[in-house]
Amino acid sequence: MQPVDALIAHCRAHGMRMTVQRRAIFQYLWGNTKHPTAEEVFQAVQERYPGVSLATVYNTLETLTQMGEIQRLDLGGAAERFDPDVRVHHHFTCSGCGQVLDYFAVLPEDVFAGPPGARVDRVQLHAVGLCADCRKLPLPGGSAKSANPNLSS
């Protein structure tokens, strides 16, 4: 996502109207590395503009996604998350604290080949585990082998 001022200019140039709500959403997202959900964006913006509605947040996030300024992440869990970093990178969800971290790794060619005969347009890699902080804590799972506590056998 480009800096707020540049983004505003870009929006205007494309005929979009710049409302205070949109400006606030842009400012919240700019440089944000927390991969917020729509709900989190809503709450943050609401602190400054109590009148803002969730529908407006969704509308703006959708518009930004279509403009290619942010990307939508489907990392499991109920809600979608939004990332102002549109570079190709991967995501890690900590099963302890729930935070989502970025990370970078180069994928081999055959990943981009996909199934025989197919054409791959987009690849999303999602890892789940425990972040550095949560590993230090003596919490359940902190030293367990796996984050999947569900194996009954």
Place this chain on the structure above:
Amino acid sequence: MQPVDALIAHCRAHGMRMTVQRRAIFQYLWGNTKHPTAEEVFQAVQERYPGVSLATVYNTLETLTQMGEIQRLDLGGAAERFDPDVRVHHHFTCSGCGQVLDYFAVLPEDVFAGPPGARVDRVQLHAVGLCADCRKLPLPGGSAKSANPNLSS
């Protein structure tokens, strides 16, 4: 997922009751490579057992997931999908026809390292594009450069 008979024996050995509904769900899932949603499982089972309820399907799928017999896939889109193949493999969603295909590729070590200091338990790789069949069709997107129409400028 193990063969139906073995799975039934395994369930019984763990004190689970084998109802006709569960048996039908097991049979539908065994060898199924279509990555069905809960709704699709429900409809398939309903053809033979009209009395079955969606809640039962969800319950059984949840139980199988906890047993490690199937895996839950979150591939975007509204509904979760379920895969009786629990080996580590990747998934490809065709943006033309919507089908989900399996594919295999070896990932480099650093993918499993995750962010600095973290411990990775699970990695899911999801590709989106056009499958071999859809590439042959003269449909919109069939010859386009990318399925990501979101880059405006």
Place this chain on the structure above:
DNA sequence: GTACCTGCAAAGCGTTTGCTAATTC
């Protein structure tokens, strides 16, 4: 002034849950 946008509320969808009755062991 005009068209787009906001805010509100309700509907939509997939999923989960609570309770009673049926079924498995």
Place this chain on the structure above:
DNA sequence: GAATTAGCAAACGCTTTGCAGGTAC
């Protein structure tokens, strides 16, 4: 016979939509 499980229906969370009024240009 005892206890788990199915069925039904309603509730839930996230997202989308319809409409009337407001606001940027």
